[in-house]
Amino acid sequence: MGFNIKNNIYLVGNVDWEIESYQGYKYSTHRGSSYNAYLIKEQKNVLIDTVDSTFTDIFIKNLKNEINLDDIDYIIINHGEKDHTGALPELMKLIPNTPIYCTNNCAKSLKGQFHQDWNFNIVKTGEKLNLGDKELIFVETPMLHWPDNMICYLTQDNMLFSNDAFGQHYATSAIYNDLVDQNELFVECLKYYSNILTPYNSKVIKKIEEILSLNLPLDMICPSHGVIWRDNPTQIVELYLKWAQNYQENQITILYDTMWESTRDMAEAIAKGIKEADSQTVIKLIHLSKKDKNDVITEVFKSKAILVGSPTVNKGILTTIASLFEFVKSLEFKNKQAAAFGSFGWSGESVKLINAKLVDSGFALVNEGLRVSWKPDEETIKECVKFGKDFVKDLNK
């Protein structure tokens, strides 16, 4: 059965307690997720989004308990990605002529993924769909986070159906934002923002300003993953505005990998130096092969500066470090500083290679980096401590 959120609006999605990571891009979901679809029963009945294909059968069964499927007048698809549209092909087999309202790019993505010529009705920003006494207003939100995204707003009930925006991968039975553990909730919101939305910061700001300028009253924000924001719903909008402005905390993160612990010894000594020079800055040490990549990105997002360390391996760097840069570069971080370090045996290319990757990923180099031959001894450990101290002093010079 659906859950009645307000008046004639029902949550008809599924909670996914078991999911550990998103199949495609392997986004880790330590706290599970949910696929939130919504059913509005006015003079016209509207289904907003569907669920991941793993839940198709249960979704359709629950939907049938809520409404005779033939009574669904319109389907709104806010975003074509399969975690919201996986159940759509089976649903459309049962009600094949039901009009689907979506953006032009969404129709393209649905056709591209499902090869079906459903009854598409293309909508643009500002267009409205009459449900009787109430209306749905559409706003395109391209590249937040696909070209096909849009959101829609239900008048009178003042509900914003925001799809991925303002959502979190967070399984809960509690449904509303004020009923869940606030720390868990905001950790998941920040992780989602940093891993998915960072490259689109300027678009986030512009779109939020555009939506706020409409002065629409807002009772709830209903995203497609995680909790519904009913308590002070604009708090998450304000956080997005803050995060979109190249957000950073007073944190330095040291990221490294190591084969025989020499680069790790360097990392710890550098951290000691930073702490001695500046006890106010939060320092985090991350052994890359032992940590989850999305959690690592969240730490980079929060950092004012990072240090990256790798030993030299076959004139190169460890693959964990190379793959970190593949991800970091794609997120287009701005206004962050960095330096490289690493142990080597005979040729020692790693620091130079990391420097090039840092610059290529948009980081400003604070210095030329630090190389240590083989395992650091007492003297070279002192050099690492000094390197950490100097790094802090040279930040923002």
Ligand SMILES: Cc1cc2nc3c(=O)[nH]c(=O)nc-3n(C[C@H](O)[C@H](O)[C@H](O)COP(=O)(O)O)c2cc1C
């Ligand atoms: C498979 C392998 C390949 C290596 N290739 C190089 C190399 O091309 N150039 C070099 O200077 N050192 C090379 N080394 C030596 C390491 O850089 C050196 O042992 C370093 O101290 C390891 O640092 P770690 O303890 O942080 O892993 C290689 C070591 C291994 C195990």
